[in-house]
Amino acid sequence: MQAEIIAVGTEILLGQITNTNSTYIAQGLAELGIDSYYQTVVGDNPQRLSAVIEIAAQRNDLVILTGGLGPTKDDLTKQTLAQYLNVALVESPSAMQKITAWFATNGKTMTANNRLQALYPDGAVPLTNHNGMAVGAFYQSVDSADFLLLPGPPRELTMMFDTEAKPKLAAAYGRQAQIYSRVMRFYGISESELVTKLQPLIDGQTKVTIAPYAKTNEVTLRLSAQAVTERVAKTMIDTVDQQIKACVGTFFYGYGDDNSLVTTVIKQMIAAKLSLTAAESLTAGLFQSTIGSVSGVSAIFPGGFVTYANEAKHQLVNVPQAIIDTDGVVSKTTAQAMAVGAKKQLNTAVGVSFTGVAGPGTLEGQVAGTVWIGLAYRNQPVVAHQYHFAGNRQQIRERSVMAGLDLLRHALNADMDLKK
Amino acid sequence: MQAEIIAVGTEILLGQITNTNSTYIAQGLAELGIDSYYQTVVGDNPQRLSAVIEIAAQRNDLVILTGGLGPTKDDLTKQTLAQYLNVALVESPSAMQKITAWFATNGKTMTANNRLQALYPDGAVPLTNHNGMAVGAFYQSVDSADFLLLPGPPRELTMMFDTEAKPKLAAAYGRQAQIYSRVMRFYGISESELVTKLQPLIDGQTKVTIAPYAKTNEVTLRLSAQAVTERVAKTMIDTVDQQIKACVGTFFYGYGDDNSLVTTVIKQMIAAKLSLTAAESLTAGLFQSTIGSVSGVSAIFPGGFVTYANEAKHQLVNVPQAIIDTDGVVSKTTAQAMAVGAKKQLNTAVGVSFTGVAGPGTLEGQVAGTVWIGLAYRNQPVVAHQYHFAGNRQQIRERSVMAGLDLLRHALNADMDLKK
Incomplete structure (x- = not known):
């Protein structure tokens, strides 16, 4: 055929x-x-x-x-x-x-x-x-x-x-044989890094094909196996799946062709009944519109803030003027104040914030791609992390959103209350 | 060759x-x-x-x-x-x-x-x-x-x-001839409608190729001509360009492969020094993140609001509770109050609002795709228009954003003050 x-x-x-x-x-x-x-x-x-x-x-x-x-x-x-x-x-x-x-x-x-x-x-x-x-x-x-x-x-x-x-x-x-395939999704590792780490495993495989694909800001692996029955093929894939997770499990976030980091995270938030808001500067609503793409998000997302101008950061989410004056808006303290302020305004369990330089020019003397992401998670102390993203204006904004989702994913996974 | x-x-x-x-x-x-x-x-x-x-x-x-x-x-x-x-x-x-x-x-x-x-x-x-x-x-x-x-x-x-x-x-x-091409961009008309309207023109052309392409939510036409010099080819294309505008000019918004409706509108807003904000419900920040993709938008965009839940519409942009109780949130009055409220909060020249049903389910008995877009433009009376968009959740949200931009484009084009 x-x-x-x-x-x-x-x-x-x-x-x-x-x-x-x-x-x-x-x-x-x-x-x-x-x-x-x-x-x-x-x-x-x-x-x-x-x-x-x-x-x-x-x-x-x-x-x-x-x-x-x-x-x-x-x-x-x-x-x-x-x-x-x-x-x-x-x-x-x-x-x-x-x-x-x-x-x-x-x-x-x-x-x-x-x-x-x-x-x-x-x-x-x-x-x-x-x-x-x-x-x-x-x-x-x-x-x-x-x-x-x-x-x-x-x-x-x-x-x-x-x-x-x-x-x-x-x-x-008809089918020549039963084919079974499974897609594993990874964030935070490049295709070449993933392949290098998995090379011995890929080389050692004769029956399960491991095909990597670089997607926008993430990588997937498609595992495929042929066997006389689907059950046999599935068992072969289960084994390789476990070997892959043992090697690069920290970057693995979920299964499936139609899955995404945002879907995984928002479904976890809905299941945990944790409400979420955001204050966004350089991303200008891209984080919120991304979580808004997940059906059912209204159960945990009342809304949030786009605080593009300095005044809006002060007026809408109460970033103290002294922080803006002393540390600037591309700073840890501003990111922290934005996350805390947004969470407080809408009385949610979690607040996320994004502030940084989308480019093309510099801002406050910092180069395009410099981004602070803040996370006020439940009653934990607020944190903020600095990132340096490559790419053009839109890519920097998209990568910021992915990093914010990943930060949230790690906080959810580390949350002992949710495991009870 | x-x-x-x-x-x-x-x-x-x-x-x-x-x-x-x-x-x-x-x-x-x-x-x-x-x-x-x-x-x-x-x-x-x-x-x-x-x-x-x-x-x-x-x-x-x-x-x-x-x-x-x-x-x-x-x-x-x-x-x-x-x-x-x-x-x-x-x-x-x-x-x-x-x-x-x-x-x-x-x-x-x-x-x-x-x-x-x-x-x-x-x-x-x-x-x-x-x-x-x-x-x-x-x-x-x-x-x-x-x-x-x-x-x-x-x-x-x-x-x-x-x-x-x-x-x-x-x-x-060598080169057979000098080739010159130009891309014209249209919003609000389907590829088949555009081609039908232009069919006599397309059929009558022997030297200028008119090639339509359906892009996401818009249509482009690529005009190409070959001639011994670029100047001659350009003149041939200028003539066809004018004929096309005479026929479907109301849907034409700009030129170029790298252009977009949002770039055209935001550049007009920047040139006119008109500041802009938004209150977004179903689009959840997609309008603001779209305008945030245009470099230089900070000159006219202080920030805005994502008012997903009913309470957020009241709390963040002062939609009167009576309107929500009486007319519901998928209504002309709510869209109008959101646009006015956002504009007032951030003291901008223009406020845009989006409220409706992204789906997959219904909301307030209205089907997915029912969307109201409000526009509070300068000192003009606030308006709101109802749309019925086809597609899945994400498409409905994207189409809403495009319609909001187009509403803004028409308001800018009709604004006599800007023509002085």
């Missing part, structure tokens, strides 16, 4: 976007045990698309096309495929209903080209687009390769591939 | 790494005015690599291979190419010297396979690797396509492509 991924889009050929769709599909094929020996990118041009479809169909059992299902004139993938297969395009009533409903709800006029998004090649199984309007399709041929049609926008592609396509591929082609 | 990029690496086919090398090279080709209609990925397998080299050489003038130049057994790209070209591999003395020196300096034993990194196809021009050991090559054929051999590790690839390969490509092929 062999598959080729064809990404359709002139913007990839021009280098305007990176072809992450093929990466995502390739990972899925690897999990399904389907081999993939080629990937192709072609522009929004029916002749050239037709030519690569022909080459791909000759050398594969399954051809996966992503992109070009939208409503614009550039979008010609399914028309080209239908022509290649010599079948008509037919309309999916449920997709059409969704399109019509969207335009009705949003009070916009539906144009004719939007109808195109509900079409798929006759004889195929239509695939629902849960994050968009363009319908996908899975076409099984008698005398040619099979075809899978997926949308181009990554949110639509990933959702459709996971929920609609993968089960159908598994059903159509 | 037409080129194809072939990335060689099984790890790309398995989805373990994303093929950013092809993106990087594609951008460089676009700059050089070299067309690229195909990209291919193939694994570390000489038969399949040979097959894709043959296909690529038939349909292109130049084939660019990246990856597989290293010292391991998997690295077979130049051996395969040399066989295809029927030439020997020869050693680059300077590359060999560098490899020998590295092992001497680092006190490691040089293994035989490391010598492989100094080899390149006979007849080619070797390309220095400033960030690694594997030498690259540029081979100009008489009767086949030309070939460019580049290393796989991104640090090595980008450096070699920029400093070694690009000058040689420019010298070998």
